[in-house]
Amino acid sequence: MxxxxxxxxxxxxxxxxxxxxxxxxxxxxxxxxxxxxxxxxxxxxxxxxxxxxxxxxxxxxxxxxxxxxxxxxxxxxxxxxxxxxxxxxxxxxxxxxxxxxxxxxxxxxxxxxxxxxxxxxxxxxxxxxxxxxxxxxxxALPTIACSMPSTVLGVFGTSMNAGKTATAASLVRGFAKSGYKVGALKITGTAAGGDPWLMHDSGAAEVLDFTDGGLATTFGTPLDKIVATTRNLLRTLHRSHCDVAVVEIADGLFQDETRQIASSPLMHSLFDGVVFASGDALGAVAGVNSLQQLDYRVLGVSGAVMQSPLAVREIVMNVDVPAFSLADLQNPTTVSGIMEQTLSGRLAVAQ
Known part of the structure; x- marks a missing residue:
């Protein structure tokens, strides 16, 4: 020394x-x-x-x-x-x-x-x-004991640069415009400030990421650590009185930590629904099918693919979920529909 x-x-x-x-x-x-x-x-x-x-x-x-x-x-x-x-x-x-x-x-x-x-x-x-x-x-933020936001929505994607962050930010914007107090959370990836600041700019009342949980990156981090960190960060959002949390998961479904998260019953139980971001139609269809096979409630597709009307047409012909542009996700009518789906999902689970 x-x-x-x-x-x-x-x-x-x-x-x-x-x-x-x-x-x-x-x-x-x-x-x-x-x-x-x-x-x-x-x-x-x-x-x-x-x-x-x-x-x-x-x-x-x-x-x-x-x-x-x-x-x-x-x-x-x-x-x-x-x-x-x-x-x-x-x-x-x-x-x-x-x-x-x-x-x-x-x-x-x-x-x-x-x-x-x-x-x-x-x-x-x-x-x-x-x-x-x-x-x-x-x-890291201290571990706290309380409940989590009443609605938690996840954003998965095909890969880096599929439009996950833009999708999450648009969801944040839509819920904030609809009168909800929204928290944003990024649970995997590499330390970077651009994503949290975009969430703030989009109307999030509180923004946290894995670095607030004491992690510089999450590649190679054991699943149980990611789960515990995610749960504590969600509780922290609730303590800030956020009633909706939008959670971004980095990289694509083939990346090891993302694959483990998607397959984990503990992580699955946190989400009321998920949106899938893709850069192309085939990736969107494959991603939706993969998540539905894992019993996720897939609320829709968005991301970079939405820039192509032909690709969007291919998506809606091959999956049973809607395709949302970023503007759609920011629309209170879309937000109302998403909330109706999450509520019906909770009632189905309760029964």
Whole structure:
């Protein structure tokens, strides 16, 4: 270990991923012998710039990076078909910043359109004077005991960039315009501020994500941890008097954590209904069929596919659920229909 001057921490560019951290808790750096764990906070020095030339600060500003800058990141695994596949390294050898939200990992593959990852050199993992490394989990919202919002709607999708976030934001907008107090929640993915801020801008009264539950990313996180985190975040929304919660699940149904979530009876029991976002008609039909086979109440299809009238026609010819444009989801008439379906679903379960 070596001591670290508070001024050095103050000068470092802090990422969105570490926004909940109280840096006055730290006095030392664990250096060469340290073994990183997901959620550990690392002071790193930028070496060479790759596809990520900026870092997302806690306030949402994208700060330009320069070689030699010191940044505060969190170690985490990443699964992003349009971006990076990356894993927490076993040592503090040079690695990469694999997400603008502030994730340090060793990239093993990436999309062809990317120039490659930004390289960073870990200086050390932040720790207390006794050598204990504090982790993002130490800054998670407290576990509370109360009920959950009366209506919980999920948003699944085919893949990254299928339009899940836009779909969730439109649902938030529609319910807010209809007089509901709406909470938004993203339960899986990689730390990033853009999605939460979009939910705020769409009218959500309270917005939380897995980073509020102490996770930098969720790739590789055990299902029971995701379930417990989700339930506590939903209770936190209820404590803020949200009567509706819109929950986004990252990536597609083939991604391992998403597959486990969709198949989990514990997670299934949380949702009154789900909307499926897709980029194409075949994906929409396959996704709806998969969720219905798991006994989900699929309320409709939306997402990027809605930009194509022909694709929408293919969807409605092949599934028994409606296709909603983003404008539809923001319409109080649609919201009223969704609420009627969720209510009828509750009555059917009760009987």
């Amino acid at each position: 070596e001591p670290i001057a508070p001024a050095r921490l103050t000068a470092a560019k802090k990422s969105y991923a570490v926004r909940r951290v109280n840096f006055s808790d730290y006095s030392h750096l664990a250096t060469k012998a340290a073994t990183p764990k997901p959620g550990d906070i690392v002071l790193a020095r930028v070496q060479t710039l790759g596809s990520h030339k900026r870092i997302e600060l806690p306030n949402g500003r994208k700060a330009t990076l320069h070689p030699g800058d010191e940044v505060l990141l969190a170690f985490g695994n990443r699964y992003a078909p349009d971006q990076y596949e990356a894993y927490v390294p076993e040592t503090l050898a040079p690695c990469h910043m694999v997400a603008a939200g502030g994730i340090a990992a060793q990239a093993t593959s990436w999309h062809d359109r990317l120039s490659g990852p930004t390289s960073v050199e870990p200086v050390g993992i932040l720790c207390r004077g006794d050598g204990r490394a504090l982790n993002l989990a130490d800054y």
